[in-house]
Amino acid sequence: MKSLKFILITLIVVAIAVFAGSPYYTAYQLKQAYDANDGTALASHINFDQLQPNIKNQLTSKFSNTLQQYPLVAQLGGDALNQAANEFISSAVSNAVTADNVTRLIDTQGQANQATKELAAAWAIASNKVNLRELVQDIIVQRGDIQAVIQNQMQQVIKQQSGELQQHVESGEDSSKPKLSYCGINCFTISGQVKGYPLTLEMTREGLIGWKVVNVVLP
Secondary structure, rough: OOHHHHHHHHHHHHHHHHHHHHHHHHHHHHHHHHOOOOOHHHHEEEEEEHHHHHHHHHHHHHHHHHHOOHHHHHHHHHHHHHHHHHHHHHHHHHHHHHHHHHHHHOOOOOOOOOHHHHHHHHHHHOOOOHHHHHHHHHHHHHOOOOHHHHHHHHHHHHHHHHHHHOOOOOOHHOOOOOEEEEEEOOOOEEEEEOOOOOEEEEEEOOOOOEEEEEEOOOO
16 A cells, blocks of 8 residues: 555656656757757747747837837838838748748758848847938938838848848857746746847747747847
Protein backbone atom coordinates (compact mmCIF):
# COMPACT_ATOMS: atom_id res chain seq x y z
CA MET A 1 0.00 0.00 0.00
CA LYS A 2 2.83 2.35 0.91
CA SER A 3 4.61 1.46 -2.31
CA LEU A 4 1.50 2.30 -4.34
CA LYS A 5 1.13 5.60 -2.55
CA PHE A 6 4.81 6.42 -3.17
CA ILE A 7 4.43 5.58 -6.85
CA LEU A 8 1.35 7.78 -7.18
CA ILE A 9 3.05 10.69 -5.45
CA THR A 10 6.13 10.24 -7.62
CA LEU A 11 4.00 10.23 -10.77
CA ILE A 12 2.20 13.39 -9.68
CA VAL A 13 5.49 15.15 -8.94
CA VAL A 14 6.92 14.09 -12.29
CA ALA A 15 3.76 15.22 -14.11
CA ILE A 16 3.91 18.63 -12.42
CA ALA A 17 7.61 18.96 -13.21
CA VAL A 18 7.03 18.10 -16.89
CA PHE A 19 4.05 20.47 -17.09
CA ALA A 20 5.94 23.36 -15.44
CA GLY A 21 9.24 22.70 -17.18
CA SER A 22 7.92 22.20 -20.70
CA PRO A 23 8.43 25.82 -21.89
CA TYR A 24 12.03 25.73 -20.69
CA TYR A 25 12.60 22.67 -22.83
CA THR A 26 11.03 24.40 -25.83
CA ALA A 27 13.30 27.40 -25.21
CA TYR A 28 16.25 25.00 -25.17
CA GLN A 29 15.10 23.49 -28.47
CA LEU A 30 14.81 26.96 -30.02
CA LYS A 31 18.33 27.83 -28.88
CA GLN A 32 19.71 24.56 -30.21
CA ALA A 33 18.04 25.08 -33.59
CA TYR A 34 19.30 28.67 -33.79
CA ASP A 35 22.87 27.73 -32.88
CA ALA A 36 22.84 24.86 -35.39
CA ASN A 37 21.40 27.10 -38.15
CA ASP A 38 18.52 24.64 -38.42
CA GLY A 39 15.75 26.83 -39.81
CA THR A 40 13.27 24.01 -40.29
CA ALA A 41 13.51 22.96 -36.65
CA LEU A 42 13.19 26.54 -35.40
CA ALA A 43 10.21 27.32 -37.66
CA SER A 44 8.40 24.23 -36.35
CA HIS A 45 8.10 25.97 -32.96
CA ILE A 46 6.31 29.02 -34.42
CA ASN A 47 2.57 29.50 -34.88
CA PHE A 48 2.63 31.76 -37.96
CA ASP A 49 -1.16 32.14 -38.03
CA GLN A 50 -0.92 34.02 -34.73
CA LEU A 51 2.51 35.57 -35.21
CA GLN A 52 1.67 37.44 -38.42
CA PRO A 53 -1.32 39.43 -37.10
CA ASN A 54 0.47 40.16 -33.83
CA ILE A 55 3.43 41.71 -35.64
CA LYS A 56 1.14 43.61 -38.03
CA ASN A 57 -0.74 45.06 -35.05
CA GLN A 58 2.52 46.16 -33.43
CA LEU A 59 3.73 47.94 -36.54
CA THR A 60 0.46 49.62 -37.47
CA SER A 61 0.08 50.85 -33.87
CA LYS A 62 3.65 52.17 -33.91
CA PHE A 63 3.00 53.99 -37.18
CA SER A 64 -0.21 55.51 -35.85
CA ASN A 65 1.63 56.80 -32.78
CA THR A 66 4.45 58.15 -34.94
CA LEU A 67 2.05 59.95 -37.25
CA GLN A 68 0.38 61.67 -34.29
CA GLN A 69 3.70 63.35 -33.50
CA TYR A 70 3.71 65.08 -36.91
CA PRO A 71 0.34 66.75 -37.52
CA LEU A 72 1.57 68.46 -40.71
CA VAL A 73 2.47 65.12 -42.28
CA ALA A 74 -0.85 63.66 -41.18
CA GLN A 75 -2.71 66.68 -42.56
CA LEU A 76 -0.98 66.60 -45.94
CA GLY A 77 -1.15 62.84 -46.30
CA GLY A 78 -4.54 62.27 -44.73
CA ASP A 79 -6.16 58.85 -44.68
CA ALA A 80 -4.42 57.92 -47.94
CA LEU A 81 -0.99 58.06 -46.30
CA ASN A 82 -2.14 55.96 -43.36
CA GLN A 83 -3.75 53.40 -45.67
CA ALA A 84 -0.73 53.19 -47.99
CA ALA A 85 1.69 52.73 -45.09
CA ASN A 86 -0.49 50.10 -43.45
CA GLU A 87 -0.82 48.22 -46.73
CA PHE A 88 2.97 48.19 -47.08
CA ILE A 89 3.35 46.96 -43.49
CA SER A 90 0.78 44.22 -44.02
CA SER A 91 2.42 43.08 -47.25
CA ALA A 92 5.92 43.14 -45.72
CA VAL A 93 4.85 41.02 -42.74
CA SER A 94 2.92 38.56 -44.92
CA ASN A 95 5.98 38.02 -47.15
CA ALA A 96 8.64 37.90 -44.44
CA VAL A 97 6.96 36.20 -41.49
CA THR A 98 6.57 32.76 -43.05
CA ALA A 99 8.01 29.34 -42.35
CA ASP A 100 9.97 29.40 -45.63
CA ASN A 101 11.53 32.80 -44.99
CA VAL A 102 12.39 32.09 -41.35
CA THR A 103 13.98 28.81 -42.46
CA ARG A 104 16.08 30.63 -45.09
CA LEU A 105 17.18 33.29 -42.59
CA ILE A 106 18.34 30.75 -40.03
CA ASP A 107 19.93 28.47 -42.62
CA THR A 108 21.94 31.39 -44.05
CA GLN A 109 22.90 32.77 -40.61
CA GLY A 110 20.72 35.86 -40.93
CA GLN A 111 21.55 36.99 -44.45
CA ALA A 112 18.71 39.35 -45.34
CA ASN A 113 16.68 38.77 -48.50
CA GLN A 114 14.25 41.18 -50.15
CA ALA A 115 11.31 40.14 -47.97
CA THR A 116 13.33 40.68 -44.80
CA LYS A 117 14.62 44.04 -46.04
CA GLU A 118 11.05 45.19 -46.67
CA LEU A 119 10.03 44.07 -43.17
CA ALA A 120 12.95 46.07 -41.75
CA ALA A 121 11.79 49.06 -43.78
CA ALA A 122 8.24 48.65 -42.45
CA TRP A 123 9.63 48.62 -38.91
CA ALA A 124 11.72 51.75 -39.63
CA ILE A 125 8.73 53.62 -41.04
CA ALA A 126 6.51 52.62 -38.14
CA SER A 127 9.21 53.48 -35.59
CA ASN A 128 9.84 57.07 -36.73
CA LYS A 129 13.11 56.32 -38.53
CA VAL A 130 12.23 57.97 -41.87
CA ASN A 131 13.15 61.45 -43.06
CA LEU A 132 9.84 63.22 -42.48
CA ARG A 133 11.12 66.45 -44.04
CA GLU A 134 11.65 64.59 -47.30
CA LEU A 135 8.27 62.92 -46.86
CA VAL A 136 6.51 66.31 -46.67
CA GLN A 137 8.50 67.58 -49.67
CA ASP A 138 7.58 64.46 -51.63
CA ILE A 139 3.90 64.93 -50.87
CA ILE A 140 4.09 68.50 -52.20
CA VAL A 141 6.18 67.59 -55.28
CA GLN A 142 3.97 64.64 -56.14
CA ARG A 143 0.88 66.85 -55.74
CA GLY A 144 -0.67 64.56 -53.19
CA ASP A 145 0.10 61.30 -54.99
CA ILE A 146 0.53 59.28 -51.80
CA GLN A 147 1.32 56.02 -53.58
CA ALA A 148 4.24 57.66 -55.41
CA VAL A 149 5.45 59.21 -52.15
CA ILE A 150 5.29 55.91 -50.30
CA GLN A 151 7.14 54.05 -53.07
CA ASN A 152 9.89 56.68 -53.12
CA GLN A 153 10.29 56.59 -49.35
CA MET A 154 10.19 52.79 -49.28
CA GLN A 155 13.07 52.49 -51.71
CA GLN A 156 15.19 54.90 -49.68
CA VAL A 157 14.40 53.20 -46.37
CA ILE A 158 14.99 49.71 -47.77
CA LYS A 159 18.41 50.83 -49.04
CA GLN A 160 19.28 52.36 -45.67
CA GLN A 161 18.00 49.41 -43.64
CA SER A 162 19.85 46.92 -45.86
CA GLY A 163 23.14 48.40 -44.72
CA GLU A 164 22.13 48.39 -41.06
CA LEU A 165 20.88 44.82 -41.27
CA GLN A 166 24.13 43.66 -42.82
CA GLN A 167 26.11 45.43 -40.13
CA HIS A 168 24.08 43.75 -37.38
CA VAL A 169 24.47 40.35 -39.03
CA GLU A 170 28.23 40.77 -39.19
CA SER A 171 28.89 42.34 -35.80
CA GLY A 172 25.71 42.14 -33.71
CA GLU A 173 25.93 39.94 -30.64
CA ASP A 174 23.49 37.33 -29.34
CA SER A 175 22.58 36.92 -25.68
CA SER A 176 24.51 34.10 -24.06
CA LYS A 177 21.82 33.67 -21.39
CA PRO A 178 18.34 34.86 -22.45
CA LYS A 179 15.86 35.64 -19.68
CA LEU A 180 13.13 33.00 -19.35
CA SER A 181 9.93 33.59 -17.39
CA TYR A 182 6.26 32.67 -17.12
CA CYS A 183 3.78 35.46 -17.86
CA GLY A 184 0.78 33.26 -17.01
CA ILE A 185 -0.02 29.58 -16.76
CA ASN A 186 -0.22 29.38 -20.57
CA CYS A 187 2.16 32.23 -21.36
CA PHE A 188 5.96 32.24 -21.41
CA THR A 189 8.55 34.79 -22.56
CA ILE A 190 12.14 34.57 -23.78
CA SER A 191 13.98 37.89 -23.70
CA GLY A 192 17.42 38.63 -25.02
CA GLN A 193 19.44 40.05 -27.86
CA VAL A 194 19.64 38.68 -31.41
CA LYS A 195 22.25 40.15 -33.77
CA GLY A 196 22.37 43.22 -31.56
CA TYR A 197 18.60 43.75 -31.53
CA PRO A 198 16.71 43.41 -28.21
CA LEU A 199 13.82 40.99 -28.76
CA THR A 200 11.25 39.21 -26.64
CA LEU A 201 9.55 36.04 -27.83
CA GLU A 202 6.12 35.26 -26.45
CA MET A 203 5.03 31.63 -26.39
CA THR A 204 1.66 30.10 -25.62
CA ARG A 205 0.84 26.60 -24.48
CA GLU A 206 -0.60 24.13 -26.99
CA GLY A 207 -2.00 21.09 -25.26
CA LEU A 208 -0.41 20.14 -21.94
CA ILE A 209 3.30 20.41 -22.69
CA GLY A 210 3.50 21.85 -26.21
CA TRP A 211 4.54 25.48 -26.77
CA LYS A 212 4.63 27.73 -29.85
CA VAL A 213 5.97 31.22 -30.46
CA VAL A 214 3.01 33.52 -31.17
CA ASN A 215 4.56 36.96 -30.93
CA VAL A 216 7.88 38.76 -31.22
CA VAL A 217 7.99 42.06 -29.34
CA LEU A 218 9.90 44.37 -31.66
CA PRO A 219 12.31 47.05 -30.39
